[in-house]
Amino acid sequence: MTTRNDCLQRDAQDPLAPLRAQFALPDGVIYLDGNSLGARPVAALARAQDVIAREWGQDLIRSWNTAGWFDLPKRLGDRLAPLIGADDAEVVVTDTTSVNLFKALAAALQMQAAEPATAERRVIVTERSNFPTDIYMAQGLAGWLARGYSIQLVDGVAELPAAIDANTAVVMLTHVNYRTGYQHDMAAVSALAHAHGALIVWDLAHSAGAVPLALNADGADLAVGCTYKYLNGGPGAPAFIWVPKKHQARFRQPLSGWWGHAAPFAMAPDFVPADGIGRALCGTQPVVSLAMVEAGLDVFAQTTMAAIRAKSLALTDLFIQLVEARCGAHPLELVTPRAHARRGSQVSFAHPHGYAVMAALIARGVIGDYREPAIMRFGFTPLYTRYADVWDAVEILRQILDGQAYDIAARRDAVT
Numbered sequence: 001m002t003t004r005n006d007c008l009q010r011d012a013q014d015p016l017a018p019l020r021a022q023f024a025l026p027d028g029v030i031y032l033d034g035n036s037l038g039a040r041p042v043a044a045l046a047r048a049q050d051v052i053a054r055e056w057g058q059d060l061i062r063s064w065n066t067a068g069w070f071d072l073p074k075r076l077g078d079r080l081a082p083l084i085g086a087d088d089a090e091v092v093v094t095d096t097t098s099v100n101l102f103k104a105l106a107a108a109l110q111m112q113a114a115e116p117a118t119a120e121r122r123v124i125v126t127e128r129s130n131f132p133t134d135i136y137m138a139q140g141l142a143g144w145l146a147r148g149y150s151i152q153l154v155d156g157v158a159e160l161p162a163a164i165d166a167n168t169a170v171v172m173l174t175h176v177n178y179r180t181g182y183q184h185d186m187a188a189v190s191a192l193a194h195a196h197g198a199l200i201v202w203d204l205a206h207s208a209g210a211v212p213l214a215l216n217a218d219g220a221d222l223a224v225g226c227t228y229k230y231l232n233g234g235p236g237a238p239a240f241i242w243v244p245k246k247h248q249a250r251f252r253q254p255l256s257g258w259w260g261h262a263a264p265f266a267m268a269p270d271f272v273p274a275d276g277i278g279r280a281l282c283g284t285q286p287v288v289s290l291a292m293v294e295a296g297l298d299v300f301a302q303t304t305m306a307a308i309r310a311k312s313l314a315l316t317d318l319f320i321q322l323v324e325a326r327c328g329a330h331p332l333e334l335v336t337p338r339a340h341a342r343r344g345s346q347v348s349f350a351h352p353h354g355y356a357v358m359a360a361l362i363a364r365g366v367i368g369d370y371r372e373p374a375i376m377r378f379g380f381t382p383l384y385t386r387y388a389d390v391w392d393a394v395e396i397l398r399q400i401l402d403g404q405a406y407d408i409a410a411r412r413d414a415v416t
């Protein structure tokens with residue numbers, strides 16, 4: 001049986017251990033919610049002060065040029081690209097995940113509509129268990145387009161082969177499920193979509209910075225993702241959109257603002273899309289937030305996704321093993337796949353009083369979160385989570401469960 005000392009030993013040998021010092025984490029907190037809001041890189045504070053005091057305060061509007069504000073979406077996109085298996089000039093950091101998904105989905109439908117062989121296709125396939133905003137954005141888009149698109153919801157990967165057919169315009173999936181941590185086989189599912197003439201749009205909200213990705217090698221068509229989760233970009237930090245070179249010339253998105261124009265400062269009355277990834281942009285970006293994304297990427301530049309993945313699997317394996325060994329008398333049900341290839345960087349356990357147990361954990365400094373129905377979600381971020389943290393978190397969970405030290409009548413906060 002693994003002891004706390006074993007965990008301390010593993011921390012002492014962990015090649016990623018020194019990176020923890022680059023994050024500002026409060027004492028007395030075991031932070032297992034980096035899948036929802038990544039911790040703050042220490043350097044983000046000085047960066048924010050510099051952007052506000054010098055770039056904005058002193059240099060004023062000149063900073064669009066001198067501080068590179070205008071190019072930030074593309075420059076950050078190029079820095080993010082290697083983490084997701086994309087090439088240079090294929091990614092921009094901009095807007096929100098919801099908005100980027102709208103752009104990507106609209107562009108994919110347009111690409112299909114423009115080809116005689118696929119022009120009549122009217123179905124968008126996604127999962128019922130997808131993060132709701134993804135489904136809502138698809139519903140919103142389908143409602144605006146007068147061409148009669150419908151959204152087909154499937155229950156799990158097993159239903160995909162039967163659901164994807166000659167009516168499918170686009171398959172839109174989240175690569176790692178936010179609730180269960182299930183990870184799709186990107187290459188296999190992309191190939192399945194292509195075999196039926198469909199395009200595939202991936203949401204990488206719970207994948208980018210969490211698991212190795214190979215968008216180009218795996219044959220994906222378009223992708224979007226989040227920077228405030230595993231990439232530690234800060235609350236509400238701008239998201240990203242990936243448009244591979246193979247699709248850039250055909251990619252047209254409806255939010256055709258001036259930042260996506262071929263010559264924004266020509267101030268011409270007609271929209272002409274920029275060549276390349278610039279056409280995925282819309283308008284002026286929140287520069288202070290955008291600048292914070294770089295502080296997160298700076299930490300990733302010091303390691304590899306392979307090293308992050310190896311530690312992520314070790315942390316999640318350890319958590320599962322300890323919970324099952326030490327809390328086995330309680331009605332906990334593992335909802336995250338045991339198979340490494342199918343697991344993201346989180347572990348979810350269902351418990352009949354999941355909300356109350358999570359509230360008790362948070363009160364004792366173990367911060368995870370709760371998702372309906374009954375699911376306690378624990379995110380493991382290898383850049384700053386220690387093996388001893390895993391041991392301590394399970395010990396506190398054991399004490400809470402053994403002592404029934406949770407209030408099942410607790411009032412719920414607006415954000416769980």
Ligand SMILES: *Cc1c(COP(=O)(O)O)cnc(C)c1O
Nearest residue numbers: 096097098131133174178203205
């Ligand atoms: C977190 C998450 C989002 C968040 O979208 P916002 O536009 O940032 O609110 C969207 N989709 C998925 C799959 C997510 O996990």
